[in-house]
Amino acid sequence: MTDVSxxxxxxxxxxxxxCGLGCDDVSLTVRxxxxxxxxxxxxRAAALFRRSADPAPSARVMGREVAxxxxxxxxAExxxxxxxxxxxxxGTDVDGVRALIKLASKTGGSVDHYASTGLFRNLSTSQRKGWIATTLAEVRNHCDLLVVIGPDPSExxxxxxxxxxxxxxxxxxxxxKVVFLGGxxxxxxxxxxxxxxxxTIAVPEGELLDALSRLQGLLSDAPAVPGGPDLAALAEGLKGAHYGVLAWSAGMLGGDGDxxxxxxxxxVDILNVDTRAACLPLAGRDNLIGANQAFLWNIGFPLRTAFRGGQADHDQLLNSTEEALKSGDLLIWTSAFRPEQPPAFEGQLVAxxxxxxxxxxxxxxxVPVGQxxxxxxxxxxxTDTVVSIPLGHYRDAGLPSIAMVAKGLRERLS
Amino acid sequence: MSAVRITGGKVLDPANGEVGVERDVFIQDGRIAASGAVGEGVTETIDAKGGVVMAGAIDIHTHIAGGKSNIARLLMVEEQRAIREPAGPFCACGGGLSTMTAHATGCRYVEMGYTAAFEPAVVGANARHMHYEMGDIPFLDTGGYLVLGNDDFLLDLIASGAGQQAVNDYVAWMLAATKCMAIKIVNPGGINAFKFNARRLDLDEANPHYEITPRKILTTLIRAVTELGLAHPIHLHGCNLGVPGNEQTTLDTIAATEGLPLHMTHVQFHSYGTEGDRKFSSGAAKIAEAVNKNPNISIDVGQIMFGQTVTASADLMSQHRNRGIATPKRWIGMDIEMDAACGIVPFEYKDKSFVNALQWAIGLELFLLVEDPWRIFLTTDHPNGAPFTTYPHLLRLLMDKPFRDEQFAKLPKSARKHSILNELKREYTLEEIAIVTRAAPAKILGLTDRGHLGAGAAGDVVIYRDDPDREAMFSKAEYVLKDGRVVVKDGEIVDVVYGRTHSVAPDYDKSMDAKLDRWFDQAIGFKAKTFKMRDHEIRDGQGTVVHATKRSA
Structure with a gap:
């Protein structure tokens, strides 16, 4: 729907x-x-969508404006x-990720998303042990008790x-009912x-993991884990709930987030023996989830995968951007959704x-790219990994997509 | 203009009544041409002397894409590390076997002579992902079957007595929105009931919230696809998957159709009795007898093979029940978006296990006891029974009794005692194989230009060396042509092309638009128009091949 004035x-x-919620009721005025x-x-969305009337900047090589x-x-050189x-x-759409996969598999190198810390905290459980998770509309309609673990994800x-x-x-x-545990x-x-x-149930700084251990103990009739706060009522609430959901934003949890x-x-596993419950792990800024999904169906591994000699290998520690930069000599930085600053790095930078x-x-x-x-x-x-959202085209500022640029670069490599 | 002539091969084209006729096959501009029509224009001649020429094979039930496949890849990281796509000019750095990545899936299928494969479990909320992923699978024509029967909108329509017409309109709306080609039901009403904490739901048991039975959901949707005029009948994963004694549920389900068409999928998992001291026995004879007597029923088998795989299903109710047998010990379940669910449980079928050995025998019994090859289809329910790469081995089991007996003899005595497999003398002929892998799948999916070699058909043609070792023969085709282009030569990929996506779009009363706008706004929390897929989203703007239905758009 569009209005012209x-x-x-x-x-x-x-x-x-x-952010990964995929709201679809935003209005945009383009002049x-x-x-x-x-x-x-x-x-936050208003700030990220806002653009001035200025023409898009040119591409630059060593600060010099070029075509x-x-x-x-x-x-390419x-x-x-x-x-x-x-x-x-x-930070790009699925087509951009597909094009970068093809490029990286040709040039070699590690690939990671800038906001993947929380994703990997979640994967350390889902990949090793598994879980029962849910999606936004299930929570909306079924969840009578939502427990938010740690800092409020709505930040x-x-x-x-x-x-x-x-x-x-x-x-x-x-x-x-919504219970904030430790946030x-x-x-x-x-x-x-x-x-x-x-x-709101306050949890002393650094004791969230202990609190959850106590909650687990209460649900499984294990010996009580000493300390506060008292979570007996919360345990009873979860047992009595028709569909309890535990939600968290792993990126906001501390070092023991995993x-x-x-x-x-x-x-959640324990609760599902007698009633229904599910996890809602939140992570997904700037198509983080889509990048991970495209990696899984094309390469078979999550992000933090490196290509060497025509083979891909995954290592969530060694192939994080931070680690990879320690031995890397060139950073190819792609970020189309927001002006995210690349990490400090002494090697060469293509952005x-x-x-x-x-x-x-x-x-x-x-190379300035379109959003x-x-x-x-x-x-x-x-963020829930199931639903994917179609993004539209609303202005022509002469900015190429990352998919186009990555393809163009690949075609220039011998 | 390009024209290919394939000379000297024995043509096996059961759809057109040709059984081993030695004749030339012509393909012009990507389509099969009549021999007289090409004349002098042949640009490439392929010598097929001593070979067997068939249409490209079609897999009607294989989980090749979507969220659950990605979860399986995530869980099976050891397999991904161990099995990587071999490096080469057409490598795409993928890997896996039971969790094969998109590019590898296309490659391994086409090497065996498959040129189409259909994803049988598209959850509406995941349709867009499914289509993008299928777009990255080379060589194969694809399409999806939309999972209905646990979606709250539908159950509410049925429970509130909105009537068959409203159900038909909704089904048509959903097919158009998700660009799918058929309707699949998974554990009718059961996945939904699990969200309300029910742990089992029999055919005549009421859903705890909507108070309607699986039978009611099934018969309503069978009527919907019949009245909309979809080529493919309801594709049913029935109640009580894997539960000993479920043979009765399966027989009752056949009876419930009252003569209307129904396709029952991975029936091996639904053919279990409770006889014997372990209370687990083969129901294959009873099920096959019922299939033989009811011409409205077709089945695919879902054969299991021994080895490590991963089971991926929309049936979270069953998968939660199965979580304890996960090997390795990890599994993922998800409730999905008022639509369905999924459960992914890694599993290793062991030939030393009584239950697994009997499952293997039950699948083969079904293959051999169902008489009409037009109503039984070759599947392993990839990856749930086994990876699709085991098809050549399965074909040999069906075609070679001594080989089958040899394998059977390796099973534990306790399992052999419960199976009649070694009494079954039947060996599938090449013609029957051409039916179950080509002609019949095309027919039951309504793909009139596939699965045969008549003039006008798609130029998907396979040449096999006529090897008495049928496993070797079907493992690597000598030649595969996709839309008239040679893509496999001597079992090796020589070119990469992409197929098309198939869909249907029966018409619906446009008042359904307003009802779904309201439903999405209120219940789902985003807009119906965001949910609906557009043509430009399919295969970089190609759109789908839309097949005619009785009630057409």
Whole structure:
């Protein structure tokens, strides 16, 4: 749906690609190159969609403005000469990821997404032990008791409670309840949870894992784990709930986040013997989940996979961007959703990145790229890994997609 | 213009009544041409002397894509590390066997002479992922069967007495939105009931929330696809998968159809009796007898083979029940979006296990006891019974009784005692193999231009060396042509091409749009128009091949 007025074109029901909730009720007004988000956009989405009327910047080589062709030729020289390329960022749609997989499998090098820390905390449990998980609409309709573990995820997923815990749900009898265990809802979260019973259980700093162990003990009639807070009522609540959900944003959990995730998944396993329960692991900024999915179906491994000599291998420690940069000599940074700054690095830098990216130092090659869901169509995945969302094309600022740029670069390699 | 002439091969084309006729086959511009039509224009001649020429094979039930396949890859990381796609000019750095990646899937299928494979479990919420992933599988034409029968919108329609017409409109709306080609039901109502904490649901047991039975859901959807005029009948994964004694459920399900067409899938897993001291026995004879008597029923087998695999199903109710037998000990379940669910449980079938050995024998008994090759299909329910790469071995088991007996003799005595397999003398002929792998799948899916070599058919042609070792023969085709292009030569891939995606789009009353707009806004929490797939999303804008239905758009 679009409205045309002298002030530009307003598009309604635009799908938002940023946080992983996939809200699709955003309105965008486009005047030439300028973009302003209106109704439906949360504060963060509005800031990320906003564009000035300025023309898109040119590509640059060593700070010198050049045509795209010349930038790609320079990038091809650097990539060909590189001993150990590192593909970082990966903030792109599924087509962009597919093109980067093809490029990296040709040049060799490790591949990781810049926001994958939480994903790998989750995978350390799901891959090794497994879990019972759920999706946003299941929570919305079935979940009578939501337990949010650790810091409030709505700091990253702004409209989370609007989406998953409105006051009424199709199968919910009585009042829905949300318990914050070891975290507290923001004011905005409280506003979204109006009509829902909220309880906050404080957990001393660093003791969240102990608290979950205590909860597990209470559910499995194991010897009591000493300490506070008292979680007997929460345990009873979960046993009595029709469909309890344990949610967390693994990226916000601390260093023992992987153990917290494992403990939560065990609690859900125990509950499912007699009643129903599920995990809702939240992670998924800038199509992180879509990048991981495309890796799994094309390569067979999750992200943090490296290509060497025509073979792929996965190692979630060695192939993280941070580790890979220690031995890498070239960083190929891709970030189309937001002006995410590449990590500090002394080697060479090729950036296919958001036009507003501020670099600590001028990259050897910079190609400004369009945003999926604004400058071109694309596909991104929601945080729950099941639903994928179609992203639209709303303006023509002359910015190529990462898929186009990566393909162009690959074609220039001998 | 290009034209290929295949000379001197024995043509096996049962759809057109040709059994081993030695004649030339012509392919012009990607399609089979009549011999007189090509004239002087032949640009390539292939000598097939001593070979057998068939249409490209079609797999009607193979889990090749989607969220559950990715979960399986994630869980089976050891397999992914151990089995990598061999490096070569057409390598795509993938891997796996039971969890094979997209590019490898296309390669391994086409080497065996398969040129089409259909994904039988597309959960609506995951349809977009499914299509993108299928688009990365080379060589194969694909399509998906949409999973209905546990979706809350449908159960609500049935429970509230909205009527058959409303159900038909909804089914048509969902097919259009997800670009699928058939309807699959998985454990009708059972997956949904598990969300309300039911642990089992028999054919005549009511769903705890909607108070409707699997029988009601099944018969309503059978009527819907019949009235919409879909070529493929309801593709049913029945109640009580894997439960000893489920042979009765399967027989009752056949009776419930009242003569309307029904395809029952991986029936091996639904053919278990409770006889013997272990309370587990073969129901194959009873099931085969019922299939033989009811011409409206077709089945695929879901043969198991011994070895490590992973079971991936929308049936979380059953998979939760099976979680204790996971090998290695890990499994993932998901409730999905008011739509369905999934459960992924790694499993190793062992020939020393009484139950697994008998499962193996039950599958083969079904193959040999069902008389009409047009109503039984060759599947392992990849990867649930075994990876599809075991098909050549399975073909030899069906075609070679001494070989079959040799394998049977290796099983534990306790299992052999419960099977009549060594009494079954039947050996499938090459013609029957051409039927169960080509002609019949095309027919039951309504793919009129596939599975045969008549003029106008797709130029998907396979030449096999006529080797008495049928396993060797079907493992590597001498030649495979996809849409008239040579893609396999001497069992090796020589070119990469991509197939098309097939769908149906029966018409529906447009008042269904408003109802689903409201449903998505209120229950699902995003918009119906976001859910609906567009043509530009299929294979980089190619769109689907839309097949005609009785009630056409």
């Amino acid at each position: 002298s002030g530009g074109v307003t598009h309604h029901d635009v799908v938002c690609p940023f 030439g190159n300028a973009v302003e988000a209106g109704e439906g956009a949360c504060g 795209l062709d010349e930038a790609l030729a320079a990038a 650097l990539v060909s000469a590189a001993r150990s390329p590192v593909y970082g960022g990966l 990253a997923f702004h409209r989370l409670y609007n989406r998953i815990t409105p006051p009424t749900g199709r199968f919910i009898k009585g009042k829905r 507290a809802p923001s004011d905005e979260a409280r506003a979204q949870l109006e009509g829902v019973e909220i309880q 153990l917290i995730v494992e403990r939560a998944s065990i609690i 296919f990145a958001h036009p507003d990216t501020i670099f600590e130092r001028e990259p050897e090659v910079f 999926p869901g604004l400058d071109h169509r694309g596909l991104a995945f929601r």
